[in-house]
Amino acid sequence: MAVWKKTAITIVLLAVCALLYGIYLYTRKPADVRVQTPVAEMTAAALVGDFSADETAAGKKYIDHAIVVKGKIAEIKTDTNGEATVILESGDPLSSVTCSFYDDEMSSVQKLKVGQEVSIKGICTGKLADVILNKCSIED
């Protein structure tokens, strides 16, 4: 085969690969946090403590990462729109851990009881008054 033919085929193949990769990047769905390996596991008290001690350092460590937080349920909120949130006690009256669940985790959240100890996996998005976890699910 002539060299120019080989070159042409290579270029076309590369272009197709680039296009497919582009489409993949463009249509990629956000990662399912439920199947991710957490970077850290800790109690709600330790997580809030870390953020209170040094918000920047804690942010670097936890924000955008999947973590598992263990704690006692202070409040369960389920909205008719399908939103389910669990608030974990941290021992600090001014700051807890707010965990916003995946919509399809509603049924498992409804089985929980206030006061119960639970482990929740989610993506840490930062701290307002509470440290907030997104895309949560219950860890067994």
Added chain:
Amino acid sequence: MMYRLFLVASILLLAVSGFAQKRYFTKTGVVSFEASTPLETIDPVNKSAMSVFDATSGQIEFAVLIKGFEFKKALMQEHFNENYMESGKYPKSTFKGTIENMQTVNLQKDGNYPVRAKGVLEIHGVKKQVSVPGTFTVAGQTVRSTAQFNVLLSDYGISIPGVVKDKISKNAKVTVNCSYTPIK
């Protein structure tokens, strides 16, 4: 006699105002926005907005974490955080203001009350004075606030590069939906 009456009246007034000085709070407010164009649907949601309002003074505050907006496409969420909102630098967005017509809202009586909030909206580190119409819905102990308003991206120094310009609306329609309970 007059003096006594005055005393009783002031004690009563104090008691009533003490009782009325009630604050309402939520950690699970829903803030979403829409910046869709015919080419692309952009409608992320944040389900962990914090908000508090004072039933007497009408002071109201909202705060939301930028990283808490959930998009349907991963790439959009990355661009939103890294390029447009720079959420590493400006992690939250807030509104601090007052409900101008708080006295027209009767929190003891179920119903819908049109309200107007005036104050400072901070997005992407830029603060701007805004006035936003909304509704308070009283149902027993809970109060729901809803509001919808437009945010012009250029007002807050958010620039969209030319390549994706036609895919993102220059105006974001923000929707707020919070369900408050009184602070005990």
